[in-house]
Amino acid sequence: MNQSFQHVSILGGGLLGGSIALGIQGKTPARLWLRKESALEHAHGIGISGATCDLSEAASEADLLILAVPIGAMPGLLAAAIAAGLPGSCLVTDVGSVKQIPHETLAGLLTQNGNSFIGSHPMAGSEQNGLVAARADLFENAACLLTNDSGAPAELCMALEGFWKSLGCRNSWFTAKAHDELVARISHLPHVLAAAGARVALADPKIGGFGGGGLRDTTRVASGNPEMWAEILTENRFAIIPALRETIDQLREILATLEQPDQEQTRRWLADAKALRDTLRPFP
Numbered sequence: 001m002n003q004s005f006q007h008v009s010i011l012g013g014g015l016l017g018g019s020i021a022l023g024i025q026g027k028t029p030a031r032l033w034l035r036k037e038s039a040l041e042h043a044h045g046i047g048i049s050g051a052t053c054d055l056s057e058a059a060s061e062a063d064l065l066i067l068a069v070p071i072g073a074m075p076g077l078l079a080a081a082i083a084a085g086l087p088g089s090c091l092v093t094d095v096g097s098v099k100q101i102p103h104e105t106l107a108g109l110l111t112q113n114g115n116s117f118i119g120s121h122p123m124a125g126s127e128q129n130g131l132v133a134a135r136a137d138l139f140e141n142a143a144c145l146l147t148n149d150s151g152a153p154a155e156l157c158m159a160l161e162g163f164w165k166s167l168g169c170r171n172s173w174f175t176a177k178a179h180d181e182l183v184a185r186i187s188h189l190p191h192v193l194a195a196a197g198a199r200v201a202l203a204d205p206k207i208g209g210f211g212g213g214g215l216r217d218t219t220r221v222a223s224g225n226p227e228m229w230a231e232i233l234t235e236n237r238f239a240i241i242p243a244l245r246e247t248i249d250q251l252r253e254i255l256a257t258l259e260q261p262d263q264e265q266t267r268r269w270l271a272d273a274k275a276l277r278d279t280l281r282p283f284p
Contacts, residue, residue, distance in 0.1 A: 004159035009062035017068030018134030033058035060085035088114030099176035119147035144169035184239035
């Protein structure tokens with residue numbers, strides 16, 4: 001475990017927050033703050049010894065604070081953590097799917113308390129939600145997209161890179177705008193397509209039982225939390241809308257080809273898609 005951070009505090013016990021806590025158990029002192037006391041027993045049961053509902057206990061000694069809550073909840077929770085004794089020397093990061101908004105909305109609080117902020121986005125989510133889905137190896141070989149629009153010092157950037165690397169991540173740096181444009185295409189658009197596929201293919205739910213792996217694979221992420229995804233899509237709408245328009249153009253193209261019909265043009269359309277998909281290789 002990277003030794004630059006001696007006390008890590010994770011605020012939020014969902015899939016990502018819980019998995020971070022599990023991944024660093026026994027390697028560095030850590031606290032996982034949970035909003036509901038009903039989750040404490042489960043957290044302790046799966047080995048997260050530092051789980052607590054006391055925000056002061058979680059934040060007062062932290063030198064790395066990870067916001068693992070919905071982006072809209074981050075300013076209020078960070079303000080509460082500062083009021084609960086968060087040291088001004090503590091580096092603050094997050095695990096949100098959008099980056100321009102946190103850099104903008106957290107800036108005033110961070111300046112007031114003297115904290116530095118670096119955005120983090122480990123690409124390791126799942127359609128499953130909550131602490132019950134957390135696992136220690138969630139971040140193995142996952143890309144972690146980092147943003148430093150707030151100008152954190154280089155030594156803190158290196159320390160945070162080391163932290164994510166210790167969990168198994170592959171790190172890359174982006175501006176917040178470039179990050180949001182990237183994930184609109186590789187994460188947010190696929191979720192919309194999965195949801196659209198589920199709405200059309202399963203309009204009559206009784207026929208779903210006849211489907212095979214293709215139906216399940218292409219609609220899997222549509223099972224994600226609707227509240228969370230509605231927030232993500234709305235927050236990143238300016239980057240998602242152009243990708244959606246391109247998708248609609250592609251659908252219009254294949255529709256026109258089938259209406260003709262032109263089998264050779266259909267084959268070329270599918271072959272182009274296959275060639276692009278075949279460039280996608282799993283990381284070792």
